Amino acid sequence: MRSRFFVFMLFVLSFSVNTHAxxxxxxxxxxxxxxxxxxxxxxxxxxxxxxxxxxxxxxxxxxxxxxxxxxxxxxxxxxxxxxxxxxxxxxxxxxxxxxxxxxxxxxxxxxxxxxxxxxxxxxxxxxxxxxxxxxxxxxxxxxxxxxxxxxxxxxxxxxxxxxxxxxxxxxxxPALTSGKGPVLDKKGRPVTNARERFVLRRVQSEGTRVVFVRLQKGDRLEYIADSLRLSTAALLQFNDWTHEVVVAEGERVYVDEKKRRGATKTTLVRVGETMHGISQREQMKLAKLYKFNDFPVGYQPMVGDEIRLRPVSLIKRLQGK
CATH class of the missing domain: 1.10.530.10 (Lysozyme)
Incomplete structure (x- = not known):
């Protein structure tokens, strides 16, 4: 009986020590x-x-x-x-x-x-x-x-x-003072020159395609890129923009690469829409849009034109389909 009790106590003690550790x-x-x-x-x-x-x-x-x-x-x-x-x-x-x-x-x-x-x-x-x-x-x-x-x-x-x-x-x-991260003030903000927080609730997506934000008053592309730990160059590339771009309030800013093809086979050009505007609306790469339609870079279609969003075989293109 004592032997069983001793073994039981050893088990309890071992469990207690392990739990404490x-x-x-x-x-x-x-x-x-x-x-x-x-x-x-x-x-x-x-x-x-x-x-x-x-x-x-x-x-x-x-x-x-x-x-x-x-x-x-x-x-x-x-x-x-x-x-x-x-x-x-x-x-x-x-x-x-x-x-x-x-x-x-x-x-x-x-x-x-x-x-x-x-x-x-x-x-x-x-x-x-x-x-x-x-x-x-x-x-x-x-x-x-x-x-x-x-x-x-x-x-x-x-x-x-x-x-x-x-x-x-x-x-x-309690004050957080012993960690390895930056020192925080009483409100939990980094004491060093902290960048403005990126409001992630603005991140949107349509279906399962590409996530984006809409530019708001006072936003700068550098701020959005930095908030997401992206380079500005990457953000420009995601959106098929050059460094001279002027983005209007309310426009989409994609924060990841756009797709290589559209969600549907074709779309119609809307009033005031450019090839770049179509690529942003359809969440697909501008270069692919030009390629699928056999357009030279810089070409702009007319309102109502049908634009291919997916590749078409050579035979079908020759047949005018």
Whole structure:
């Protein structure tokens, strides 16, 4: 009987020590990265509680091999557009490619950019920044993770650790002074010359095509590009613009590459519309629009002309179809 009791007590003690160690690691993680999460919320509108909870869950309180050796705290895979360093780990499949960063801060910043630029996550930015439950469920719905209980696990972490307090930096949240991110004032704003926040609720999309914002009074392309961690040159390229462009208030500004073909086969030219205007309306590359219609660059069609939005075979073109 004493032997069984002794074994039971050893088990209880071991479980208690392990639980305490995990809590200590989690508390240290929150203390270290809370500033970064709040700073990224200020830049993007993504709740700091969601960023912290995802970091905690995906990195195992910062102790996963991917986090320790590659500074990847969010389990973001390479994808076709990734140009940075890579590392390979077994995940859903064997030897999957993951992004590697020089330091954790870059992982937090890339996590923000990944969500901001991904069209499947665009609907999340219509939610209130304090709606962490909506964000958690939305991330699961958008396919961020395959675990069926992913949203519930995020919500539990947020509520167990009261991470929602970081979603309102102007409240009674204790001062964030020990993290590696920029120093914040009492309202959660970076003390250094912080750029204006990009209002992500302006991000729109039509169907499953390209995300864009509409230019508002006082906007500058440099401001929009910088807010999304894009170069101005990239923004100009996405929109088929030159450096001399003057963008009118209310015009679309695409923040990702337009499509190579239209959603339909053809469209009709509207009053006052140019080839560039059609390419913006149809969310497709201007060069492809000229190519599909056998137009020389610079040619402008007449009102009512039918414009091809998809390639047509040589035989059909010769037949006038």
């Amino acid at each position: 995990q809590r200590s690691l989690r508390e240290s993680y929150i203390e270290e990265y809370a500033q970064l999460a709040v700073s990224e919320m200020s830049r993007s509108g993504i709740p700091a509680s969601i960023t912290l909870a995802q970091g905690i869950l995906e990195s195992g309180n910062g102790q996963s091999e991917l986090a320790r050796k590659s500074n990847n705290h969010f389990g973001i895979k390479c994808h076709s557009d990734w140009k940075g360093a890579k590392v390979y780990h077994d995940d859903d499949a064997k030897g999957e490619c993951f992004r590697k960063y020089n330091k954790p801060q870059h992982s937090f910043e890339d996590h923000t950019d990944f969500l901001m630029r991904g069209s499947r996550y665009a609907f999340l930015f219509e939610l209130d920044p304090s709606d962490y439950k909506g964000w958690a469920k939305g991330l699961k719905k958008a396919g961020y993770a395959t675990a069926p209980d992913y949203a519930d696990r995020l919500i539990k972490i947020i509520e167990d650790e009261m991470l929602y307090r970081f979603d309102d930096p102007g409240s009674s949240t």
